[in-house]
Amino acid sequence: MEGLALKRIDPYRLEISRKPPMRTWGIIYANTAIERMLGNDEAIKQLANVACLPGIVGPCLAMPDIHWGYGFPIGGVAAFSKSDGIVSPGGVGYDINCGIRCLRTSLEQHDVTPKLKILLASLFSNIPAGVGAINKNLKINRKELQRVLRTGSNWSVQRGFASSDEMEAHEELGCIESADPGYVSEKAIERGLPQLGTLGSGNHFLELDVVDLIGDESLAKCFGLYKDQVLILIHSGSRGLGHQVCDDYVHTMMSAAQRFGIELPDRQLACAPITSKEAQAYLGAMSAAANFAFVNRDLITYYTRASFEAIFRKSWESLGLSLLYDCCHNIAKFEHIIWQDKRIEVCLHRKGATRALAPGDPRLPWRYKDTGQPVIVPGDMARSSYILAGAEGAHETFFSACHGAGRLLSRQQAKKIARKKNPLEELKRRHIQVIAASRTTLAEEIPEAYKDVSEVVNTICDAGIAKIVARLRPIGMIKG
């Protein structure tokens, strides 16, 4: 596949034209600022590789936060036919159902600032963070973990960790129905048992933000957002359990791809026909890991509410700590898309991309029926984050939008730059309080390691995929 030329179609879209063995073309959402950040990115080649996979429907897509990943690029979206398409663990990634949620508060910055330090200290002590972190306050046996894996957030409600009326603010109501814990290995179960309700490491975080700009008054009102309001963002995934599921099935799919004679441009794209036993097993295990991640975020929310109650001496309900939405970032599932004017069901892979339902979509809860789905886009540690709403144009991305800023530098490169700096001090100077479990992780996560999220969001919104509802500014966070 020589000479992968990017052709600009309009101010917000680049095209990779189809060249054998590609089965389709690629679209990268990028304005000129994003295009400059792409360079000769390996991720573009990875997107072209995805276009070679059997049964792909429509173009393969990349959001503006595209960067290099395992097999598929992060920021990639690809649809596969239910009858002759494939499913690939590389199309989901190692952190199955890594995702983000936003909690509203009825507090403003001046209510929180005087208590910010003790609030963060309380959150850091209530929520285990860092590589290998375990939750000593929650003892669950294998039988109960099976229920978590099968029923997702329904388990959280039954155990009193979440309320039933916030389930509709979870993507898929917090439960992927195709989950089958029987396909999750003993090793994965073992890793997952002590990790429910832990933050993890890497780019995972819990953050307090202030709404500093309203993009659309009417949408913001429907979302319950207003200027100077404090919001909470929680970003985490399926921890060691999901990682192990991916690892297990990458190996399964290597031999499956060979058995089915699927030609792979890259071994990391190992996959199997959706109709195969291997695919059924992966989908069952991956969905179970996705349910683990929903519950993980439910529990972190429960501990967050407990910290707010302890510091502000009021119930979390009276502090207004309600769920705006919980979005999945890394997942493959059967979804309806519109392709060539027909509504069809496909196996949709989103890897570092957020679902973004358009206004009127029957999958939206009543509250968001006319607004479109809340899309939460975290930036780097120092710059903005955004709350968007899925817009009418979202059908062209199979109802998907960007999921973050996207890495600009590798972790190694970031660490090298951070050696000459004091990341904690720099954040403090920018009036952002941080408690981090690891200095190394903080170095990997320095703001300079990320693209400017505003350019990512502008690209997606100018292309008509989503609308800006609010821009947020971070004031404090805990990091793994």
Next chain:
DNA sequence: ATGTGC
């Protein structure tokens, strides 16, 4: 992302 590197 990850009991961080086969």
